Amino acid sequence: MVSIHIFTGPTLSRVDVLREIDTAHVHGPVSHGDLLRLNLGTGDLALLIDGLYHHHAPVRHKEILEVMANGATVVGAASMGALRAAELHQYGMIGIGRVFEMYRDGVIDSDDEVAVVHTPLPECRRLSEALVNIRHGVSVCVEDEVLTGPEAEEIFRVAKELPYSTRRWAVVEHVVSGRHPTLRRAVQAARAFLADHPEHANLKLRDAALAIQRVRSGTLSSSRPSSEDWRRSADWRTVYLRDWIGEFTGVEVAGAHVGHAAVLRYQQIYDRDFPQRWERYVLERIARSAEDTSGTHNHTRDRALAVARSKNVVVHRMSAEQRSEWLTPNEEEKYSEDEAMIRVLVRASRFSLDFSRPEVVDGALLRRTQDTRSRIAEVSALNHELASRNPAMHIDNLRFDKLREHLAEVWGLDPHDGDRDLTAAARDRGLSSLTEAVAAARPFFLLSHTRTRARYHSGTVSAEREIHA
Numbered sequence: 001m002v003s004i005h006i007f008t009g010p011t012l013s014r015v016d017v018l019r020e021i022d023t024a025h026v027h028g029p030v031s032h033g034d035l036l037r038l039n040l041g042t043g044d045l046a047l048l049i050d051g052l053y054h055h056h057a058p059v060r061h062k063e064i065l066e067v068m069a070n071g072a073t074v075v076g077a078a079s080m081g082a083l084r085a086a087e088l089h090q091y092g093m094i095g096i097g098r099v100f101e102m103y104r105d106g107v108i109d110s111d112d113e114v115a116v117v118h119t120p121l122p123e124c125r126r127l128s129e130a131l132v133n134i135r136h137g138v139s140v141c142v143e144d145e146v147l148t149g150p151e152a153e154e155i156f157r158v159a160k161e162l163p164y165s166t167r168r169w170a171v172v173e174h175v176v177s178g179r180h181p182t183l184r185r186a187v188q189a190a191r192a193f194l195a196d197h198p199e200h201a202n203l204k205l206r207d208a209a210l211a212i213q214r215v216r217s218g219t220l221s222s223s224r225p226s227s228e229d230w231r232r233s234a235d236w237r238t239v240y241l242r243d244w245i246g247e248f249t250g251v252e253v254a255g256a257h258v259g260h261a262a263v264l265r266y267q268q269i270y271d272r273d274f275p276q277r278w279e280r281y282v283l284e285r286i287a288r289s290a291e292d293t294s295g296t297h298n299h300t301r302d303r304a305l306a307v308a309r310s311k312n313v314v315v316h317r318m319s320a321e322q323r324s325e326w327l328t329p330n331e332e333e334k335y336s337e338d339e340a341m342i343r344v345l346v347r348a349s350r351f352s353l354d355f356s357r358p359e360v361v362d363g364a365l366l367r368r369t370q371d372t373r374s375r376i377a378e379v380s381a382l383n384h385e386l387a388s389r390n391p392a393m394h395i396d397n398l399r400f401d402k403l404r405e406h407l408a409e410v411w412g413l414d415p416h417d418g419d420r421d422l423t424a425a426a427r428d429r430g431l432s433s434l435t436e437a438v439a440a441a442r443p444f445f446l447l448s449h450t451r452t453r454a455r456y457h458s459g460t461v462s463a464e465r466e467i468h469a
């Protein structure tokens with residue numbers, strides 16, 4: 001079913017949106033990952049009005065491109081949406097309103113023009129004034145002869161110098177009065193005029209309302225550029241975008257979003273046969289036999305070794321330092337040349353997994369994904385419950401040494417083994433280091449820690465001294 005998603009607040013309230021489009025899914029200001037999480041496709045539409053930044057990661061340009069490449073329509077107006085539309089309109093993002101036009105035409109170029117401070121969701125009440133609103137307001141005041149050109153320029157200059165977090169008309173008046181006492185009456189006149197003519201006081205609101213009207217009426221197609229050839233190119237799909245797709249695309253399980261990358265990390269840590277799956281995945285790609293699934297694993301290993309030898313990559317030509325980076329002391333002593341080379345190939349290879357390809361999510365690496373998602377949803381609820389009862393129990397406070405011991409136990413290693421052994425075990429699972437493995441295990445530890453689970457379900461939470469810093 002075609003869906004309309006609108007990201008807004010504080011420019012336009014949820015109530016205002018639903019009054020005009022009662023079937024819309026209304027979200028707060030858009031941020032990094034929000035669009036990907038929706039799994040939008042052909043026929044779906046996302047209208048971006050407000051967006052988070054500064055203290056939050058903003059929506060990335062390539063997130064928007066990915067959504068559009070999947071067939072969705074993305075529209076921007078009024079605030080962060082207008083800025084992104086100006087940056088991406090040549091790729092098919094639709095911009096609406098005067099703020100968009102000013103960004104597109106180079107009249108304005110800073111995100112500071114639309115930035116405001118607001119209260120948290122769900123209220124999302126605006127606490128400061130957008131510079132673009134002041135810019136527009138003083139311009140109208142000049143047209144209506146409320147201000148002279150020089151007065152408007154000085155008032156705007158003062159507003160522009162203020163940090164966006166403190167930018168309000170009252171502050172502008174205070175600063176202007178201190179610098180140019182004769183201009184105080186000019187500021188007061190402008191404020192009075194804009195209070196009497198609110199249609200000129202909030203350009204962002206006007207643009208947002210226009211965008212809502214255009215979405216409701218469906219008059220958007222004429223805004224599209226003629227060329228969208230970029231959709232057929234893979235050049236713009238970076239490693240970062242692949243990582244974001246893995247992190248933010250997924251499914252909802254028991255009210256919790258479970259991303260594909262989270263499923264991968266869980267299975268990397270806890271599936272006993274994951275090292276074998278990872279080895280085959282890596283060697284198939286080294287051997288360039290990913291499309292040839294008929295061969296045996298031994299055949300794949302032989303082909304991968306042949307590729308390594310053809311590039312003069314062999315263990316006996318490595319320095320002692322290189323061998324110690326990829327092999328444990330026991331492996332250096334006991335492994336044959338070929339077996340040692342296989343371990344080096346598996347551990348040294350880094351692949352950016354493309355979670356937009358179904359064979360990665362459901363076939364080549366992952367197994368029993370539904371069961372894994374259920375466990376991740378369960379531990380997400382557990383983590384939230386524990387942190388809500390006691391902030392000290394937040395997973396960020398879990399001790400590194402306890403997580404390290406946990407990994408050793410899960411992987412069948414002696415916890416007293418050195419970091420080389422644990423690092424090797426992590427790399428056999430596609431994790432680049434022990435540090436990355438600890439980070440991957442952190443969200444899942446409390447569910448896997450039997451003692452903690454038992455105390456949690458019995459209604460007590462007394463494990464924090466044992467497992468938290």
